[in-house]
Amino acid sequence: MLSRVVSKRAFSISRVNPYKVSILGAAGGIGQPLSLLMKLNEKVTDLRLYDLRGAKGVAADLSHIPTNSTVNGFTPEDENGLHNALKDTELVIIPAGVPRKPGMTRDDLFSINAGIVRDLASAVADAAPNAAVLVISNPVNSTVPIVSEVLKSKGVYNPKKLFGVTTLDVIRSSRFISEVVGTNPTNEKVTVVGGHSGITIIPLLSQTQHQSIPEDQKKALIHRIQFGGDEVVKAKNGAGSATLSMALAGSRFANSVLRGFAGEKDVVEPSFVDSPLFKSEGIEFFASPVTLGANGIEKVHPIGAVSAEEEQMLEECKETLKKNIQKGIDFASAKK
Template sequence: MLPAVSRMAFGALQRRAFSASARDLSKVAVLGAAGGIGQPLSLLLKLNPRVTELALYDIRGGPGVAADISHVNTKSKVTGYEATPSGLASAVKGADVILIPAGVPRKPGMTRDDLFNTNASIVRDLAKACAESAPEANLLIIANPVNSTVPICAEVYKARGVYNPKRLFGVTTLDVVRASRFVSEVKSTDPKDENITVVGGHSGVTIVPLFSQSKHPELSSNAEIINRVQFGGDEVVKAKDGAGSATLSMAMAGARMAESVLRAAQGEKGIVEPTFVDSPLYKDQGIDFFASKVELGPNGVEKILPVGEVNAAEEKLIEACLADLKKNIAKGVSFVESNPGK
């Protein structure tokens, strides 16, 4: 049973979306649907009335998860696909949005980069299937390390001549969700009233909260809360004691990002989400991808918003972010060059 807060949140989501006409509803595919993120993500998407068709794929367990979720009393059709090349192709064909949470979770002592070799291969192969069977879909990457897996997808799409930078997103929504929650704990406010801009990437020091642009600019000198936003995932890994990483909160963040992409695709204006995309903001420094606020539209990325004014402390955080981010991106590009796969 969903906790009360989740029921309230998705009740609001449903009330917004029920006004959409049938032609506005969409096919959404989840690749890695039987995993720790994939299962709750698929459940949340089943609760989203904008989703008419939900396609669930995994290397094992996809049809079982689909059978389970299909009993939820919302209108969308749920189909689980077998772990075969044809099953994967069918899962993504005709999809408007594809989410990739597939991959192995972090364990205590592991960084996101420790996951690289395993998850890089998984994401590369899934991206190939998407490029071949659904090149026009909005591709939302959750699999870590996002700073590297998004460039991997870009290289795979480029190799097949179907790369559209407006359709590729790294899901960094959880960083903003965490920032608003952590600030609300410190300030005794409602998290929904906190609007914390977070830029950069999606790991460690590449996560840069810009408190100077919030209602609490004094927090930009608070090293403790900055560190907590940057390394909040470690809290979960430690608390789960080897049993996984952030799955439930990540699923919520992924569902929120998918909802925003769908709303924008269906013509709603002014939809802005933080996301890691092919960005012009720091290309002059050799950094092709960067997370910032992005205005979404029917074609995906509509406008990439500037970072805006930052203070001296945040300038230093951005400098540290850019140094790491450049390496992370290069690692993803280099992986595809050295390991093109079949």
């Protein structure tokens, strides 16, 4: 009887794979709610929080939540603080950087956030070369190429484990289309491809079940999805950008990566990744659905059939995206 109980306990424990997760920029507007959501994730048993200041306080606060995980905070004041926050971690999430302000695009953030992301990527390469890296810091179209170039320079680049988190565009699409057609947003699925800024965001409405949306409403819907972040910046009166919705998007994508790590099948999420889809046109990164598995990306899916309107959007997207990607590569290649 005892052996049966022990076997049952061993089985139940084995179903929850223990993962180490590091969040860089954990005390910020995205970082705090993202840290809370990851503390609540049963797959995470070792949560490390890093920020220039405040990470220890966030960690202490979260440590009172009774989930089966430890949480520790690190700052530059600690000896080897960043290294210890990253050492041997399996998943790194990077929301670090400055938020958008009124009138700013994601590209306007480049001059500040690019340097932050470059330095954090270098630390990841040294302390956690095998980790999956999830980049939230904007502009994602440029920061993901920066991370790739840094990892390449350190000899540890794995294209299957680098992701630009575009999930916010996906969840916005579900919400916004449901408001137009009057449905439950939890039942709406919209594939979003391209990039993660303005016109590079392409919601493939032609692949949904809603083909009768009037043209004027459809154009307004597409514009709202592409520039939805502006609504939040304006509503917060310059005091911040999309933090809570972005935290949810980040945690959803992180959970999907961990589900893939754990061996779950058919885990598919759109993400901005090193993609073969348009490499022949000089576009190294592109967002499309990817299947996630034990080693990261198992398959990059094609975008499928699109409408004539979406084909035109795609051409405009590729032109902008190519410039955004090159901007990141050039920054990473330049001397500090």
